[in-house]
Amino acid sequence: MVRLRFPKLLSQALGHEIMSPANDMAVADPVISLRNISKSFGPRKVLDGVNLTLSGGQVHALLGQNGSGKSTLIKILSGVYQPDDAGQHGRMLLRGEPVDLPLDPNFAATAGIAAVHQDLPIINSASVLENLMIGRFETGRGWRIDWRRVRNDVARALGEFGIHATPEQLASDLPEADRAMLAILRGLKGLPSDRPGVLILDEPTAHLPRDGVDRVFAAIRKVASQGHAVVLVTHRLDEVFAVTDMVSVIRDGIIAHVAGTKSCTERELVKAILGFELDALYPERQTNAGEIVLNVENLYGKRVQDLSLVARRGEVVGVTGLIGAGQEEIPYLLYGARKVSSGSVAVCGQAFSQAELSPAKSIRAGMALLPADRRNASGVGTASVRENVSLPILARFLKNGILREKSERNHVRELLGRFEVRPLDPELPLSALSGGNQQKALLAKWFQMKPDVLLLHEPTHGVDVGSRRTIFRLIKDAADQGAAIVLFSTEYADLANLCDRVVIMRHGRKSAELSGASLSEQRIVALCMMDEQGSTLGQDEMSDASAPAPVLN
Numbered sequence: 001m002v003r004l005r006f007p008k009l010l011s012q013a014l015g016h017e018i019m020s021p022a023n024d025m026a027v028a029d030p031v032i033s034l035r036n037i038s039k040s041f042g043p044r045k046v047l048d049g050v051n052l053t054l055s056g057g058q059v060h061a062l063l064g065q066n067g068s069g070k071s072t073l074i075k076i077l078s079g080v081y082q083p084d085d086a087g088q089h090g091r092m093l094l095r096g097e098p099v100d101l102p103l104d105p106n107f108a109a110t111a112g113i114a115a116v117h118q119d120l121p122i123i124n125s126a127s128v129l130e131n132l133m134i135g136r137f138e139t140g141r142g143w144r145i146d147w148r149r150v151r152n153d154v155a156r157a158l159g160e161f162g163i164h165a166t167p168e169q170l171a172s173d174l175p176e177a178d179r180a181m182l183a184i185l186r187g188l189k190g191l192p193s194d195r196p197g198v199l200i201l202d203e204p205t206a207h208l209p210r211d212g213v214d215r216v217f218a219a220i221r222k223v224a225s226q227g228h229a230v231v232l233v234t235h236r237l238d239e240v241f242a243v244t245d246m247v248s249v250i251r252d253g254i255i256a257h258v259a260g261t262k263s264c265t266e267r268e269l270v271k272a273i274l275g276f277e278l279d280a281l282y283p284e285r286q287t288n289a290g291e292i293v294l295n296v297e298n299l300y301g302k303r304v305q306d307l308s309l310v311a312r313r314g315e316v317v318g319v320t321g322l323i324g325a326g327q328e329e330i331p332y333l334l335y336g337a338r339k340v341s342s343g344s345v346a347v348c349g350q351a352f353s354q355a356e357l358s359p360a361k362s363i364r365a366g367m368a369l370l371p372a373d374r375r376n377a378s379g380v381g382t383a384s385v386r387e388n389v390s391l392p393i394l395a396r397f398l399k400n401g402i403l404r405e406k407s408e409r410n411h412v413r414e415l416l417g418r419f420e421v422r423p424l425d426p427e428l429p430l431s432a433l434s435g436g437n438q439q440k441a442l443l444a445k446w447f448q449m450k451p452d453v454l455l456l457h458e459p460t461h462g463v464d465v466g467s468r469r470t471i472f473r474l475i476k477d478a479a480d481q482g483a484a485i486v487l488f489s490t491e492y493a494d495l496a497n498l499c500d501r502v503v504i505m506r507h508g509r510k511s512a513e514l515s516g517a518s519l520s521e522q523r524i525v526a527l528c529m530m531d532e533q534g535s536t537l538g539q540d541e542m543s544d545a546s547a548p549a550p551v552l553n
Ligand SMILES: Nc1ncnc2c1ncn2[C@@H]1O[C@H](COP(=O)(O)OP(=O)(O)OP(=O)(O)O)[C@@H](O)[C@H]1O
Pocket: 041, 046, 064, 065, 066, 067, 068, 069, 070, 071, 072, 073, 422, 423, 432, 433, 434, 435, 436, 437, 462
């Protein structure tokens, strides 16, 4: 496994130093100690006497399967949820002093506990400046706000954090990755300057390509080096080894494993998370490529330029790139969900010109899309899991215009079981599932249609290591049954291990295509990171990115 991903290479590319975990740094006293914290939702006890100590100067990974209670614990820590029996059993010490539970969210914020929750707390209709400063404006004489100073401060912070936006820009206009960065920046700005605080990041990198991830890591190390405690919730074990000092694993409602990161192996952590050893993560694949079912010709979008791409039955084709390279726009262009300026897309021989593309036509032609933004584009949080999952195939359960609810329920239950969705209760609102379980339910929704072309945008973001293995097997099975899978992902190891070919995007254009022996994680990284002059960072033998897309095999 790659520990700190190509630190020199990334440092050069990002223009700043990536710091390693600072185990040798003097660690301050505990900033927060939680003792005997429990939490139930109805009859379900999610946390059952959890103890957790967070020390200043340390980055503490909080790990666990989907639905194990990580978000619930940090919501208690930031005053969003009340623990059971608050004040009777559960206790919390903040900088050595006991504080009352349940925590008042305002108290948590002013006491220096800054949380960035999974469902990014960004107001899309507000400006970047407002998002960063709401509730934090300082007034001078005559209750005036020094707008010029605020604007300059915000512009500087955006620049330092690599967010390509002006303070006045609407948050809704920012790409997903920049909105994620903005949420993290707001969290950082909530930390006190005069005493150790706590920064809680719940899967902050789930929306980010690797170059964004490394910017976040640099910020995390900086915050810890200033004496704050940082909690990082993640499903990516490479991130745990790259940036954290301590690890706690929640399983079956308790902290099942606590250790210094340096003393852990990946295998031990996987076992602590799942409760059992995991065999190979990636399935063996034997590709049997058939006829072309997706044919994209000279496609232009807002960012994407002149993209041509084919996918055959039985193939898994990867598409990747850094932030802003254009790959994040492609699935929505192909599906007809975003405006195509010119070009054509053919699905199973049915060609659509730029004006004809639409999601309804794509579905009818045999194409399905799992979007990355599950909260806004993928599902309806207030509808039940059953309603969400059965929506595209509802007609199957209609008889003489009447819905056969029992069949529908049985079908959804069986499907959710196969996709390991927990709790296995089709009647729960989608929003009551943990983030990773929502993702699995929505994957089930699209896989069940057995489309000819399946576009998957970051399908494993937010899912635990056991479920990732399941999803990889489902991808393989779908390809074996004759679907063409196009995997839009920034998980380079997944792309290298699952795909037959990987297309690399740079500056909106296809810059290279890897296949066969040339397809490896390192080569994907090197091609993504290729500098402006066309030389790769550490991979001098690679071809020029500005030349027509080379096929390297
Ligand atoms: N508001 C709620 N109402 C009902 N159940 C809830 C609520 N919030 C969380 N749960 C349940 O509590 C359990 C723990 O959820 P939580 O979001 O804490 O898990 P998690 O470890 O963060 O998972 P993930 O890795 O998927 O984000 C899940 O089974 C979830 O369905």
